[in-house]
Amino acid sequence: MSALPATPPAPANASTDLRERIRTARASLSPAERQVADWVLRQPGTVLSLPVAAIAREAGVSQPTVIRFCRSMGCHGLSDFKLRLAQGNVVHDGARDAAPERAAPPPGTRVLQNTIDALAALQDRLDPRALEAAVALVDAAHRIDLYGFGSSGVVAADAQTKFFRYGIPANAYSDPYLVSMSLNVLQAGDVVIAISKSGALPELQTAVERVRELGVRVIAVTAPHSALAALADVVLPADMDANVADRSMVARLLHLALLDALVLEVALRKGSAIPQDRQLPE
Structure with a gap:
């Protein structure tokens, strides 16, 4: 599985002109990242006001390439890159004696x-x-159960609704007691989709261990390399930078996106189970 490179450590002097770092690192960048570097060096002010999609379009690269470039420059993401670039712009414009405020x-x-x-x-x-x-796994399953506690329970319920939308029966459980009861009806040929931001929740891990003993296959939507991921047959990874302050909010949206992709692909595979003229309510 491909993975983004680890975020390089931030330089000791955060106010160092980022443009100088870009010029220094340019030769070691991939061709696509070099396109981003060249565009940023030509438009250091414009980049501050553009979203990632616009930057990618202007530089002629993909959005993930823009994120990789920001990380190659020692930043945690585009927001951090913009902040450091803005600080460098202040220094470059002659305010070297004044420490730029973190707006x-x-x-x-x-x-x-x-x-x-x-x-x-x-x-x-x-x-x-x-x-x-x-x-x-889901397409061949006799029964589909979704496990998610706390905010992950909301994601499980949303996925259940999406499965229903395409005529696919599924059951979402967000209560540990109901999860334990569901084990009484699971059997080989069924699938459990376990959802967790950290992948370290003891109650969920215990349930999944029992599920595996029953011969039930497990799909984990969680952080890779977590305890839950180690128990799963298939992992749909949803990890993010540890420095993101709103990790729970972002993780929930990543989980929703991954499960939307799973539901849609299963529905497309089933094909005839979705009548073309069926009007689905919004």
């Missing part, structure tokens, strides 16, 4: 930008083979 992002933009960054990274990181394996 608060406009209301609502931080979570939106973090989500955009995370989704772009997910698009680049997701292994199509893992999604295909998950689709095959």
